[in-house]
Amino acid sequence: AQANANIGVAKAAYFPSLTLAASAGYSSTSFATLFDTPSRVWSLGAALAETLFDGGLRSARTRQAVAAYDAAAAQYKQTVLNSFQQVEDNLALLRVLQHEVTLQDQAVDAARRAEKMALAQYRGGTATYLAVVTAQQLSLTNQRTAVQLRGRQLLASVALITATGGGWNAAAPLANNKPAAAKADSSS
Numbered sequence: 001a002q003a004n005a006n007i008g009v010a011k012a013a014y015f016p017s018l019t020l021a022a023s024a025g026y027s028s029t030s031f032a033t034l035f036d037t038p039s040r041v042w043s044l045g046a047a048l049a050e051t052l053f054d055g056g057l058r059s060a061r062t063r064q065a066v067a068a069y070d071a072a073a074a075q076y077k078q079t080v081l082n083s084f085q086q087v088e089d090n091l092a093l094l095r096v097l098q099h100e101v102t103l104q105d106q107a108v109d110a111a112r113r114a115e116k117m118a119l120a121q122y123r124g125g126t127a128t129y130l131a132v133v134t135a136q137q138l139s140l141t142n143q144r145t146a147v148q149l150r151g152r153q154l155l156a157s158v159a160l161i162t163a164t165g166g167g168w169n170a171a172a173p174l175a176n177n178k179p180a181a182a183k184a185d186s187s188s
Contacts, residue, residue, distance in 0.1 A: 003069040010065040013058045016050035083163065090160035097153045104146045111139035 021044070028039040051058070118135035121127035161167075 003072040006065040010062040019047040021045045086163035093156045101149045108142045108146050111142040115139045
């Protein structure tokens with residue numbers, strides 16, 4: 001808006017400037033007659049001024065104002081495009097992470113089944129305890145990876161909320177829970 005107004009200011013320089021002036025007062029040679037009616041003085045005046053030659057200064061200022069407006073508009077468009085890009089990137093990341101979480105959940109289930117089978121084989125005497133420990137380690141690794149993926153999913157959700165113009169305050173969920181806990185304590 002400011003850049004657009006600057007164009008109007010630059011174009012207004014092409015028009016003549018009109019000045020209107022008015023004054024009123026009292027004038028007297030003695031203090032005794034200062035406030036008498038004949039001592040009143042007033043004047044009205046108008047002045048019209050126009051620059052005849054400025055060496056291209058006004059047209060240069062107009063072009064400068066238009067260029068500043070174009071730059072501000074381009075910067076705004078770039079900001080909007082960057083915002084759309086951030087939203088699209090976060091949506092794509094959430095889709096990819098959801099697919100990875102689904103696959104990792106399947107891997108966790110398979111590792112748990114393998115752990116149960118290894119433990120059953122150990123109890124049946126057909127496998128060593130090393131096979132059980134290896135299956136447990138694989139199961140825990142898959143569970144840890146699943147938790148990390150869910151954490152990345154939550155971070156991507158927060159980034160998406162922020163990119164769409166929302167805010168995020170980590171203390172807000174805790175603050176919302178405190179009144180309920182305080183009410184429960186006071187009712188006891």
